[in-house]
Amino acid sequence: MRKGTLTVVMTIISFAIVTLYLSPFIWMIGVSFKPIGEWGASYFFPQNPTLRNYMELATGAVYGVRGHFPSIIPYLINSFVSSSINSILTTLLGAMIAYTIQRYRFGGTRLATWILSLRMIPPVAVMLPLVVIVKSLGVYDSVWGLILIYPLITLPLTTWLMIGAIKNVPRETDEAALVDGCTEVEAFFKIVLPQTSAGLAASATIAFIFSWSEFLIPLLLTQSTKGMTLTVYAAYFAQEYGVLWGPMSAAGVVIALPVIVFAIIVHKYLVKGLTLAA
Template identity: 30%
Template sequence: MSDRRVKRTRKRGLKTVLVYVLLIVACFFAVTPVVWTALCSVRPISELYLGKITLPRVLTFEYYKRVLDQTMFISYFLNSVKVAGLATIISTFIGATAGYSLSRFRVPGGHQYGVFLLLIQMFPPVLLVIPLFLLIKGFGLLNTHLGLICLYPTLTLPFTTWMLRGFFDTIPRQLEEAAMIDGATWLQSFLKIILPVSGPGIATVAIYSFLLAWNEFIFALVLVQTKALRTLPLGLAAYMEDFGIRWDLLLPSATMAALPMMIFFMFMQRFLVKGLTAGAVKG
């Protein structure tokens, strides 16, 4: 028996070591481009063409000053905050109400509708570029932030609805029943009982929705033509000119564009992990 236990312990130890090694390798490949971009943004451009992977010999923040003073980076940044923030609020609210309805109310075809939402995620969003362009143009929202704000929730709602439905399934119905015995309505129990205990799930779908809207490029490129209305991805793409790439502008801009999301993830990490695991249990 002791030999078997020793063998089992060794196997578990080897599996644990293997898992950590794979995680370290994955983190290395994920973090290295971000770190390298940040390092290159504070080194002279002449050092980028040396062909050697070395640490910066001289640190300079001249390019950051140039981006802030000579480009429309701040305008692009504020546009992205506005569009992504409002699209996230709309997507999270609609996804929460739809997910709650699918979780609590048994209607004919409800399960099939939930599966249909999941199947929608299999199709690439680029297939919708032309139909959504014609739809946005028909409503007179072409070349406006409102067009993007109305469009982005359509890309995130299938995931947010499905994820929150699974999260709401893990919440005992007795909480709402007790509230309704005390005189609360379905809406009051949803707003005052369910939503407060659904913080991790709400945070998960909010992060997903915000990330998609923050990084989205194709739809913004098609729907926005005015320079002053560009979001950050469009602004960064403008630094890749016909006869070369403005590395002195692109590298610091990309670093500053990624920094807010990195800080946001640091504070929301525990909610994200808890929300993903809870929402994946049922559905």
């Protein structure tokens, strides 16, 4: 076979496989635009596309005897507030501890290894005490409780990413600052941190993605519109109104879309962070 033909064939095969692979996701997008009569139909693209599912999701809706489902808006706000505050908080804390680890070997190899290994502990195993903590602090069922516990997931990740970012800043720059009379803390905030802005942005985005998709923590720490996030809303939706495929898929698209957009923006850092490469 000639080289040009082989290129065309391989490229077409690759894109065909990937399209087939993504078909469940395409199906979800399709259903979210289908009017009520077409939800169960087995074709992917709606014949009479409608935005009604999204409108109903925003306002809440009544469906006969199945009762009504609540509007997505309060949950959206909860998710957004908790994820963005958490992403800023953990990125900053992660950068700070990453600096002391990378430049001053704070805690030695042992601390670094331990922090890295926290990324791998199953959160469900430590949730029992954390629920007790949150309840006794009086932040149960609020975004503050979530912000308090989310670092369990995101802090190891941001620390690890920021270690990589700070390693790329040449040591000479902050040494020069130290010689000029800065303290180590000043050198970090004034010299090192500004130079890691790409890494900071990436790790904040990744922290946002992970806290946005987190399910177990909000499931156990919230129970009403005061603190419940989108993922828990989606799970309850599937349990209570599982027959309403249209709004359910629309909720799925609304929840998944920001994460996918962010993930595509930072995909290089994401793969590095997830595979423990630095």
